[in-house]
Amino acid sequence: MLIESYDLEIEVSTHSTAHFEYEAHARLQVDISAALPYLNATLSRGIYLPEKNALSWRHEGHNIGFWPYKISVDHLDSKEEAREIVERLVGMVNQVWEKRDEIEPDRTTHKRLQPLELYRLLPRINCKRCGEETCFNFSLKLAAAQAELASCRPLYEDETYRTQREQLENLLAVKWPAL
Ligand code: SF4
DSSP states (O other): OOOOOEEEEEEEOSSOOSSOOEEEEEEESSOOGGGHHHHHHHSTTOEEEGGGTEEEEEETTEEEEEETTEEEEEEESSHHHHHHHHHHHHHHHHHHHHTGGGSOOOOSOOOOOOHHHHHTTSOOOOOOTTSSSSHHHHHHHHHTTOSOGGGOHHHHHOGGGHHHHHHHHHHTTOSOOOO
16 A cells, blocks of 8 residues: 555635635655656546646546645535545545556646637537526636536436536546546
8 A cells, every 4th residue: 555644634725715615635654756647647637747746636626736745635615525535535546556557657747628628518508507607608617627517407417418428527537537
C-alpha cells in the first residue's frame, strides 16, 4: 500500500463567498510523485503538470490536487463529506498504485475542458431548467466546475440524449474511475 496513513486538516474555505464551505488537506507521510503519471492515465481530464510534480482533477464539483506529500479537495459542504472524499481519494491512489503494472503511465498535460466542447453535447434547447438562461451559459459553468451536470434534467429524462449524456459524464468525470 502506498499511502498507509495521513493527517487530515479541514478548514473553512476562504475562496467561496457564495456559501459556507470547507476545504481539506491530507498530509501524507509518503511521496506519491511516482503515482501521478498512473493517475493521469486513469483519470478522465486530469491535468498533470510534470514540472510542478502536481496533478489537478475536477470531480463532482470539487477541485482536487495531488502533490508529492499532499492531497487537497475543496467545495465541501461538511466535515463528514471532507473525511469521506479524502478517504476515497486515498483509496483511489492506492488502487492505481497497486495496478500500476497494468497501466501505461501518461506524462502528458491534457487540454483543459473547453465550454464549446461541452455545449455541443448539451440539448441546446435553452429550457432554463438548470437555472441558466442558455445552454451555453450552463456549459461555461460546467467547464469551470461551478455547476453539476445533473442540473440539466432533459439529459436524464429524455433517452434521446443518452449518448450525449454518457459522453458528457466521461468528459466531466462524473463517475469515479472503475479500477
Ligand atoms: S437544463 Fe439543459 S437544456 Fe435546459 S437550458 Fe439548462 S443546459 Fe440547456
